[in-house]
Amino acid sequence: MTTDSFKDLRTAPRPSAGAQAAGPVATAGRVQAAGPAAGPGAGANPGPGGPARLNARPARRKGLSERNRPLWMLVPGGLLMFVIIVVPLLLGTFMSTLSLDQYTLRKWVSSPFIGVENFVEALTSSPLLHSVWLSVSYSLIAMVVTLPLGIAAAVATQNSFRGRAVVRSIFLVPYVLPSFVVATVWRTMFQPDGVIDSALGSVGIDAGLWLNGPQTFWTLVLVQIWASWPFIYLLALSGLQSVDHEVHEASALDGALWWNKLRYVVFPYLKGPLALAFLIGMLHHINNFTLPFVLFGVPAPADVEVLPILTYVTSFQSFRFGLSAAMAFVSLVLIAIPLFIYLRAVKLDDAETPGGKK
Numbered sequence: 001m002t003t004d005s006f007k008d009l010r011t012a013p014r015p016s017a018g019a020q021a022a023g024p025v026a027t028a029g030r031v032q033a034a035g036p037a038a039g040p041g042a043g044a045n046p047g048p049g050g051p052a053r054l055n056a057r058p059a060r061r062k063g064l065s066e067r068n069r070p071l072w073m074l075v076p077g078g079l080l081m082f083v084i085i086v087v088p089l090l091l092g093t094f095m096s097t098l099s100l101d102q103y104t105l106r107k108w109v110s111s112p113f114i115g116v117e118n119f120v121e122a123l124t125s126s127p128l129l130h131s132v133w134l135s136v137s138y139s140l141i142a143m144v145v146t147l148p149l150g151i152a153a154a155v156a157t158q159n160s161f162r163g164r165a166v167v168r169s170i171f172l173v174p175y176v177l178p179s180f181v182v183a184t185v186w187r188t189m190f191q192p193d194g195v196i197d198s199a200l201g202s203v204g205i206d207a208g209l210w211l212n213g214p215q216t217f218w219t220l221v222l223v224q225i226w227a228s229w230p231f232i233y234l235l236a237l238s239g240l241q242s243v244d245h246e247v248h249e250a251s252a253l254d255g256a257l258w259w260n261k262l263r264y265v266v267f268p269y270l271k272g273p274l275a276l277a278f279l280i281g282m283l284h285h286i287n288n289f290t291l292p293f294v295l296f297g298v299p300a301p302a303d304v305e306v307l308p309i310l311t312y313v314t315s316f317q318s319f320r321f322g323l324s325a326a327m328a329f330v331s332l333v334l335i336a337i338p339l340f341i342y343l344r345a346v347k348l349d350d351a352e353t354p355g356g357k358k
Contacts, residue, residue, distance in 0.1 A: 089332075092325045092328055092329060093325075093329060095321060095322055095325035096118050096119065096322060096325040096326040096328075096329050097113060097114065097115055097116070097118070097322070098111040098112065098113060098114065098322045099111055099112040099113075099114045099117075099322055100320075100321040100322040100325075101319050101320055101321060101322065102319035105319075105321065111322075114322070118322045118323050118325070118326035119326045119329075119330070121323060121326075122323060122326045122327050122330060123330075126310075126314075126323070126327075127302075127305065127310060128307075128310065128327055128330065130305075131305055131306055131307045131309075131310040132307055132330075132331075132334060134217070134303070134304070134305065134306050134307075135285070135286045135306040135307045135308075136286065136334075138217065138220055138221050138224065138285065138306070139224075139281075139282050139285035139286050140282070141221050142221055142224040142225050142228060142281075142285055143278055143281050143282055143285070145221075145225050145229075146225055146228055146229040146231075146232045146281065147232055147274065147277075147278065149225075149229045149232065149233075150229050150230070150231070150232025150233040150234075150235070150236050150277070151232070151236045151270070151274075153171055153229075153230075153233045153236075154233050154236035154237040154239075154240055155236075155240070155262070155266070157171070157237070158237065158240045158241075171230055171233055172230050172233075172234075173230075174226055174227050174228075174229070174230050175227075175228075175230035175231055175234070177227075179227070179288070179290040179291050179294070180290050180294050182223065182226075182227045182291065183223070183290065183291050183292075183293075183294035183295040184294060186223045186226075186295060187211065187294065187295050190210035190211050190219060191211075192209070196210070197210075211295070211296055212296075212301055213301070214303060216296060216300075216301045216303045216304045217303040217304055219295070219304075220291075220292055220295065220296075220304050220306075223291065223295060224285060224288070224291065227291065228281060228284070228285070231277065231280075231281060232274075232277050232281065235273040235274065235276065235277040236270055236273060236274065236277070238273060239269050239270040239272070239273035239274070240266065240269070240270070242269055243265070243266060243269045247265055251264075251265050275342070275345075276342075279338060279339070279342045282338060283335055283338070283339070286306075286307065286331070286334065286335060287308060287331075287335065288306075288308065289308035289309065289312065292304055292306055292308070292309055293308075293309060293312070298312065298313060298317070299313060299317070300313075307327070307331050307334075308331075310327065311324050311327045311328055311331065312324075314327060
């Protein structure tokens with residue numbers, strides 16, 4: 001406020017008593033008149049529509065509901081899955097009902113229809129059940145051995161130390177190599193004059209034949225363990241990363257020993273990742289064609305004639321295409337059983353979780 005304005009204010013005439021009595025009324029009138037222009041809360045009565053404006057909220061942006069979702073965007077992926085998965089499955093199922101071999105291949109669709117005879121032959125007079133037993137047994141043995149190896153490697157490389165990145169990279173070498181490279185290298189090492197026989201012979205051990213004879217089954221198990229344990233290591237390491245740091249601190253303050261800490265603190269966090277790793281590993285081993293095919297060749301020894309090898313030999317060496325299609329269908333059912341059990345267990349687990357859908 002300037003000096004001149006202060007003087008004008010001091011020399012202004014005082015209002016009369018009547019004006020003083022009417023002052024509050026006039027002032028109140030001016031406040032009421034200026035109320036709407038002054039914004040919400042300026043006067044006692046904000047005027048017509050005032051409460052509606054006070055309680056008004058910005059309009060909510062309309063999201064995607066179940067009715068107006070752009071489901072048409074799923075069409076390209078759905079068509080691709082239909083062509084790659086559904087069509088071969090239907091063709092294979094249709095072929096399993098035909099007497100399709102090298103003599104009737106020219107007619108193909110018009111081959112003699114024999115119904116379930118291929119399935120009966122596959123389950124009774126062919127080595128299918130033996131191949132199923134070999135596939136499941138060698139896969140189970142490989143998984144039982146790789147689980148503790150992967151967990152031990154994950155626990156060993158969880159904490160920070162010098163050179164941890166190098167050690168983790170070395171652990172992943174068997175996993176990143178293609179299966180045919182792994183099989184070729186091990187086939188060379190298992191030759192009668194290879195590295196393994198030479199090393200064992202230097203200490204007076206006669207190992208015998210690795211790629212032919214009764215030892216072929218354990219050769220396949222050994223190579224599969226070496227090639228697949230880093231997968232368990234990766235999933236176990238991801239499960240260890242999800243353990244809360246406060247849980248480690250609480251167990252340390254309680255004086256928990258390392259075994260009790262692993263059993264009651266760490267392993268409960270690994271239950272989900274390890275169950276998934278066990279399922280995926282089993283399915284991968286049962287369906288693994290490249291490793292035994294390159295390692296032992298075709299025809300493979302009887303002790304390693306797993307289900308993919310038997311299906312290949314039946315189809316492309318015996319030319320029994322209908323019978324091989326029936327064997328492939330049996331392998332599909334064999335794979336679907338553990339997958340269904342796992343998905344059912346996950347669904348039940350979600351239903352028991354608070355807030356899960358029942």
